[in-house]
Amino acid sequence: MNEKNPLRIGLIGFGCVGQGFYDIVQRQPELNLAVTRIAVKTPDKPRPLPAHHFTYHADELLADPAVDVLVEVIDDAAEAFRLVSTALRQSRRVATANKAMLARHLPELVQLQAEFGGTLLYEAAVCGSIPVVRTLDQYFSHEPLHALSGIFNGSSNYVLTRMSEDGSDYAAALAEAQLQGFAETDPALDMGAFDPRSKAVLLAAHAYGVFLESDAVLNLGIEGISAADIAYAASQGQKIKVVASLSRLPSGHLTALVTPQLVGPESPLYGVEREFNAVVLDAEFAGTQFLQGRGAGGHPTGSAVLADVLGLRRGLRYQYAKQAAAPAVQLTHGLELDAYVSHPDAGVLREVLTWLELPTEALASTEAGGAYATGPVAVQQLWAWRRELRANGVFVARVGEARVTALVTEKAATGWA
Numbered sequence: 192m193n194e195k196n197p198l199r200i201g202l203i204g205f206g207c208v209g210q211g212f213y214d215i216v217q218r219q220p221e222l223n224l225a226v227t228r229i230a231v232k233t234p235d236k237p238r239p240l241p242a243h244h245f246t247y248h249a250d251e252l253l254a255d256p257a258v259d260v261l262v263e264v265i266d267d268a269a270e271a272f273r274l275v276s277t278a279l280r281q282s283r284r285v286a287t288a289n290k291a292m293l294a295r296h297l298p299e300l301v302q303l304q305a306e307f308g309g310t311l312l313y314e315a316a317v318c319g320s321i322p323v324v325r326t327l328d329q330y331f332s333h334e335p336l337h338a339l340s341g342i343f344n345g346s347s348n349y350v351l352t353r354m355s356e357d358g359s360d361y362a363a364a365l366a367e368a369q370l371q372g373f374a375e376t377d378p379a380l381d382m383g384a385f386d387p388r389s390k391a392v393l394l395a396a397h398a399y400g401v402f403l404e405s406d407a408v409l410n411l412g413i414e415g416i417s418a419a420d421i422a423y424a425a426s427q428g429q430k431i432k433v434v435a436s437l438s439r440l441p442s443g444h445l446t447a448l449v450t451p452q453l454v455g456p457e458s459p460l461y462g463v464e465r466e467f468n469a470v471v472l473d474a475e476f477a478g479t480q481f482l483q484g485r486g487a488g489g490h491p492t493g494s495a496v497l498a499d500v501l502g503l504r505r506g507l508r509y510q511y512a513k514q515a516a517a518p519a520v521q522l523t524h525g526l527e528l529d530a531y532v533s534h535p536d537a538g539v540l541r542e543v544l545t546w547l548e549l550p551t552e553a554l555a556s557t558e559a560g561g562a563y564a565t566g567p568v569a570v571q572q573l574w575a576w577r578r579e580l581r582a583n584g585v586f587v588a589r590v591g592e593a594r595v596t597a598l599v600t601e602k603a604a605t606g607w608a
């Protein structure tokens with residue numbers, strides 16, 4: 192199965208993912224892989240390996256012709272883009288886990304591969320260990336997908352799980368998630384649903400052949416959630432999950448939303464707890480499929496990097512087949528959804544209802560003294576007020592599925608050439 196000479200890997204980044212990947216490679220010598228060079232950033236940091244294993248200049252790995260494959264797993268998106276794009280200009284084979292970098296630069300990176308003949312794989316960037324990018328790109332390359340939804344962020348899912356298990360408030364659940372290593376010190380990207388939005392953008396390229404701009408996709412987070420919101424969902428027999436949803440309308444338009452959602456036991460997402468991620472695919476001929484697995488962590492994410500490295504060795508490239516078949520898919524915000532909106536201060540919520548064009552009669556009080564309302568809201572309104580909703584700590588969740596209204600075609604989704 193293996194070539195005679197080991198595949199020589201240049202590893203850029205030796206943190207959670209880099210060390211997880213390194214350990215997996217060390218444990219499986221039969222794979223005939225060799226991490227021959229490792230680049231990190233900080234010279235005087237304690238490491239689990241002797242200092243001679245490391246360089247502090249990642250460019251040395253790019254310049255080294257004795258490196259066959261580069262693995263980029265650093266925590267700096269701008270530097271990651273510089274390194275990965277430089278490597279692709281050198282026609283190199285690269286695996287990366289950096290979803291923020293990819294979501295920002297994917298069309299350019301795909302173009303560089305076409306121009307210079309290099310290859311970029313990024314399974315680890317979406318849902319950690321779940322092989323969803325390859326499933327969409329290879330297996331469902333020619334099957335229309337009605338919808339794709341999922342829980343793409345383990346940190347926020349962990350917080351939501353702990354809140355519903357304990358009735359604890361958001362701050363306590365977040366502090367615990369940070370202590371357990373399931374949430375970053377700066378939780379804004381995860382809790383604000385920016386991280387799962389990046390992943391939704393990447394999956395849209397493979398599921399629907401469209402390169403979305405992240406900012407064009409509505410994302411609402413859980414920073415404003417309270418124990419009363421969890422209790423409300425429970426009173427309806429439901430749980431709150433941050434759900435990313437992509438769907439193709441009969442008109443050919445694409446919808447994309449990443450928001451909290453009330454989810455009932457009939458949904459496969461209902462039982463996805465703690466740091467786990469999941470993806471539900473609704474394919475035209477295959478029907479519904481459900482993938483669940485660990486969305487983060489050294490070994491789960493390192494496992495996805497390993498799969499990419501082995502793929503690179505045997506010449507795997509993403510096809511982006513749906514882009515070639517349907518270059519004109521465009522994003523629409525022409526949707527309406529039943530929303531649950533809450534805030535600890537009824538006065539603030541009263542004003543929010545006017546933003547969202549919900550009747551103030553819809554306002555109700557929670558036992559804890561806060562206020563909530565439910566009713567139909569246009570996605571366009573949520574989009575228009577998204578920054579104010581976030582800045583004022585308003586919690587908004589979808590209740591059920593979005594409905595199509597007028598089809599407003601947005602320019603933000605670009606057909607890529």
Ligand SMILES: NC(=O)c1ccc[n+]([C@@H]2O[C@H](COP(=O)([O-])OP(=O)(O)OC[C@H]3O[C@@H](n4cnc5c(N)ncnc54)[C@H](OP(=O)(O)O)[C@@H]3O)[C@@H](O)[C@H]2O)c1
Nearest residue numbers: 204205206207208231232233264265266288289487488492
């Ligand atoms: N953690 C996860 O579970 C997970 C899951 C999926 C995807 N990802 C993605 O994987 C990437 C890495 O995440 P992580 O959690 O492993 O990060 P991390 O634990 O913070 O480690 C980052 C590593 O990158 C190194 N680094 C930073 N800038 C560098 C530079 N300019 N040149 C060379 N090395 C540099 C750091 O060096 P020092 O050691 O010297 O500080 C460190 O070793 C990120 O893009 C993240 O979004 C992570």
